Amino acid sequence: MHLTPTASPLRASPAGPKAAAARIAVVIVNYRTAELTIQCLESLQPVLDECDYVSAYVVDNASGDDSPALIENAIRENDWRWARLVQAKRNGGFAYGNNVGMAAAEDDHETPFDAYWLLNSDTIVRPGALKALVDALDVECGVGIVGSRLEDPDGSAQISAFRFHTAGSELARGLNLGVWFRLFPSAEIAPAQDDARELADWVAGASMLIDRKVIDQVGLLDEDYFLYYEEVDYCLRARRLGWKTSYVSASRVVHLVGQSSNVTERSSAARRLPKYWFESRAKYFEKNYGRGARVLADVGWLAxxxxxxxxxxxxNKHDQIPKRLVTDFILYNLSPLNRVH
Incomplete structure (x- = not known):
């Protein structure tokens, strides 16, 4: 899939109620979460006038249930002419689904979109969220990717801005020792949320706006990631080409943590992690840092x-740890039978 390049940068309007003379395509990937997806679409209605043109593409990743019919009915009954359902041929994962949505948006419109807003199906958009994101894009200063302040339904902030994973940070993650992070603060991948913070290494893909010029240069998401690490990889690829990523606290989006995947759901902290989580982690390190760095990261985390x-x-303390975590980590990360190609 390829997006036709455009030379038109996204510009924030200095005045007026709208964020920009901007055309925004929203992409929401659905996999057996029809009710959440419909709720997300409902929350988009109040932000449609925050830009000149907004169009939403819901990609059903071959759910195999009644999701397509439910979403189609909701679009029709609510007269959401700005929304369209796209049925993917297979469940190719988060990156694949978003790429299908962006390609569909490209095919539908002769005038290119200025930016693409990737939204999880388990999100609820607060009024003003889109305007704040668009206003934060600044191609002259190199800011081409921006992410929202994710929060719980009661407004409590979730960690939404992160540092890149490195071999050294994996040792720190494994130790999970407060004094270590105080001595080496840069080793903390997920530092305490600071709304005054702007630039970040990467932002959560649950609500991430990507400027069209970034996509023209960096390309689409890497579909070899089924789920997890794809947004980390994308922000790193963009950084290496000179693009910055920014966290936008004024853009508030409720994130119903883990309900679209069940992997990070707080109530299921002890649930066994799926194979694709380990595969995505392994791919990220080997692709971006090489085989040696991946081995160091694996050994560091395990130790x-x-x-x-x-x-x-x-x-004499007991924590909720995913079931068979060490066994699966060794099987999927350290076994010579499991290599990233």
């Missing part, structure tokens, strides 16, 4: 995690 577990036993 740190085993020390963490030993410490918790000595402290």
């Amino acid at each position: 740190g995690h085993l020390l963490y577990r030993a410490r918790r036993v000595l402290q």
Whole structure:
């Protein structure tokens, strides 16, 4: 899939109620979450006038249930002429689904979109969220990717701005030791949320706006990631080509954590992680840093995690840890039978 290049940068209007003379395509990937997707679409209605033109594309990733019919009915009954359902040929994952949506938007319109807003199906958009994102894009200063302040339904902030994963940070993640992060703060991938913070290494893909010029230069999302790490990879690819990523606290989006995938759902912290989580992690390190760095990251995380577990036993404390985490990590990351190609 390819997006036709355009030389028109996204510009924020200095005055007026609208964020910009901008054309925005929203892409929402659905996989057996029809009710959440419809709720997300409902929340978009109040922000449609925040830009000159907004069109939403819901990509059903071959759900195999009644999702397409439910979403189509909701679009028709609510007269959401700005929304369209696209049925993907297969469940190719998050990156694949978003790429299908962006390609469909491209095919539908002769005039190119200025930016693409990737939204999880388990999100609820607050009024003003789109305007704040569009206003934050600044191609002259190199800001081409912006992410929202994700929050719980009660307004409590979730961590939405992150640092890149490195081999060194994996040891710190495994240890999960507060004093280590105080001594080496840059090792913290997910620092405490700071709404005054602007630039970030990467932002959560649950609500991420990408300027068209970034896509022209960087390309689409890497479909070899089924789920997880695809937005980290994309922001890193953009950074290496000179693009910056920014966290926009004024753009507020409720994120019903994990309900679109069940992997990060807080109530299921002990649930076994799926194979694709390990595969995505392995691909990220090997693709971006090489085989040696991947091995260092694997050994560092495993050593740190085993020390963490030993410490918790000595402290007589018990944490909710995904089932078979160490066994699966060794199987999918360290086994010679599982290599990233």
